[in-house]
Amino acid sequence: MNTKYIDLIDQTFDFPQEEFTLDTDNLRFHGIPLIELVEKYGSPLKFTYLPKISENINRAKNWFAEAIEKNGYKGKYYYCYCTKSSHFQHVMHEALKNDIHIETSSAFDINIIENLKEKGRLKNDAYIICNGFKREQYIENIARLINSGHRNCIPIIDNYEELDLLSEVIEDNFKVGIRIASEEEPKFEFYTSRLGIGYKNIVPFYENQIKENDKVELKMLHFFINTGIRDNAYYWNELAKCLKVYVRLKKICPSLDSLNIGGGFPVKNSLAFEFDYQYMIDEIINQINIACQEADVPVPHIFTEFGSFTVGESGGAIYEILYQKQQNDREKWNMIDSSFITTLPDTWAINKRFIMLPINRWHDEYERVLLGGLTCDSDDYYNSEQNMNAIYLPKFRRNKPLYIGFFNTGAYQETIGGYGGLQHCLIPQPKHILIDRDEHGDLVTTLFKPQQKAEQMLDILGYDTSGPKSISKKKLKERTIPVQG
Template sequence: MKKGNHSGKNYKQFWKLSRKEFNTDHLSLTKGGDLVVYEGNYQYNVRELAEKYGTPLKVMFPYIIEQRVEDLMDLFAACIREYKYKGRFHYHYPMKANQNREFVMPIISEGGNLETTSANELWVVKRLWQQHRFNSRIKVICNGPKTDQYLALIAELKRNGLDIVPIIEDLSERDALQKFRGQVGVRVAIDLKVRSYWDKRVERFGLTPNEIYEMGKIHNLTLLHYHTGSEVLYEADMLRPLRRAMEIYYKLKQINPTLDTINIGGGFPVNFNGKEKWATRGLVHSIIRFMAKFCEENNLQHPNIICEWGSYMVASAQLTVFSVLNAKLIPKATAKQWYVIDGSFMTHLLDTWAVHRQWHIVPVNYANNKNLTRTWLAGLSCDSDDKYTRGGSYILLPRLEDLQNGDKQYIAFLDTGNYQDGFDNHHCLNATPEKVVCQNGDVTVVRKRQTADEIGEMFGW
């Protein structure tokens, strides 16, 4: 940090807080250098949470999800009005992104629908349906491989009145769903390469356009679905597949006049590496503008539009907080010291390892310390891969020498709300962290840290 950057404002800037483009508009610092999270005029001091509940700690903010769902729906509604688009927009939350009750309920309360990938996710829907937790307008899309258990649950929920749409993803599913009494969708594998973390040379999901055309008329087909990848890096790579999908939609509509919806899947990126990629507003405008033009040129009825943006919706609704256990010198490297944290990248932040995710890391206390050191972070397991080096660069953090009165240094990983929780595992018998929810000014423990007894039992001890 440059000399003279001592005011709170500059530290906030330095750590990229209170900035919408970094998803940190609700984050700030106290005068003493503690990280705080705002919910309107409520505030949560993250250091106090770490001291009270211990670390590793997952801190969830459902109100952030509510806000994001509302903003997205408003944005689509405004564009639909502007371009006089006749189809409707529906948001479907892909539950795989985070199945915690505290993430799913805010989506539903804001009028969001759901997308499931497995029988067990659909089991959650069944429970909500049985408890009369949502109204009959909600729609559920079922993606993912259809096991017998999954198919049976789909049929059961349909019989019980839920508006449920299974997506045919291969020929065996076409056969299994032939007698399904409700609407069905079909997933097409778009043969385009997009630049994303999940870029695939060979698509393993969905059917080729020809396979779909050769099916002829599909009973009750209303929806064409595609999903190209997660964390799509460029706006053009969201729009090119849409054009290709609409060409397929157009042909398919000639054979299946009941078709009335295009589902564009997930993929909207989160600013994990702290750079604004492209803005939601621009993309949504481009989508609706393109759809209106395409339909006009092809004399096509305007389809309804569904999106399943998961990471976009929930990543910023959770922080994961660790404390630094100790520091070790690193000879001859860009970083000066290892900071060993009390959690594991392989256990708690698996995307570090799986997709080389670049984390936005912020000190939870001492954030206005002008003495920073270049660190690499080491996780709490036996694995040499259990580390985070920001791709061989370094992470600037306060010096441990400056800690006072026996304080610990806490650090927060931002945007951990998507996928990391479902990936949590027990490598080295590490425990699942405690989870707290901050809402309406209150902090509630919703899942206690797993004890050694509980983990031991899972492994037969």
């Protein structure tokens, strides 16, 4: 009988896959021997595989280049990374190796931009697309960036007051974009996005506030929908409405030359994942071409803002199964050595799916289980709702450690989880490892941040940690993990 875990995977999915392979009994991710990573650094463990960031950026650039050539498209393409997916320096540095542009969403993003410029990481002619609702600090920071000479900073107008607020603090002429408040999918609880200006109001807004304003130049129309870029009637219908607004604006606004189609490319969340990226890009370019030709207006330059797609597939988390609890005759709970709420918040907040696979023991017999976190919260679990299918893992054995990995977790999880701050039930933040390759292609690992300590949390909570330590002098027996390499 086919009772081993490897048999289950072989009969369910095409395996091995580009990023997932086996080394005898152990899983490799992009050639990374994960069990050696665990043996060297222990668990729980988070890691970022930096080369995957550059790989995805260049995949998208090549898809657009091919579509532009195929359709005889006359506009240019600009790849923007939206920083809210992951603000970490190592992510930004890796992304900026690839001649890209940046999209921001809040005031402190501008401080990051200024730091990157000062260090020579970001070019002076790079586009900075400033999205989001703009409060006073964000307005001031945008103005400071433009006033310092960064002419390709484009604030995207989100509401009717922002233009006046920006004009008051920006010293010279400046460019702006307008965000379309797209209609939401029928299943949403509201009809129209809270962000941007409604379809019917955009042309009147231009005519009333921008057209006769010598200080402001409308450069861009910004289109984004919450569901992202998907091949369904809803997406194509919203894109068609956006293009109608673009061609109307273009006929009365010669300076308008760019269309930002936002982001939302899906990230692989299952071994059965399928998405035809090239087809979607081909069809988007084709639809823009057709709409502009029919209206007899020049096609726009295309901007995209890929966040999760840029960084999502670079991240992973590794946990050890500490214990198994049989709570009734049907449910076995495998308890991990961390918390889903704190380390993978999207799994419980929005039932987001990530690829979950064991790191070792692939040739052992398997069983159906549920996964539980360490907190005393009933929502701290991961089950078939998030995983799409029932969860099967090699059978729990007290004398045979089992490690599991969650993959493509690189977007949003750290910032939503409050990286470096307080965690639910004071579960510490795991250590974080950066993985890169040297000039010979060999793997290089670096400890980015150690596991969070009690003193750090007590300091945040306001406790005085400067006095004598209130712990027993009795030394607890420690479990050590061998180090390789």
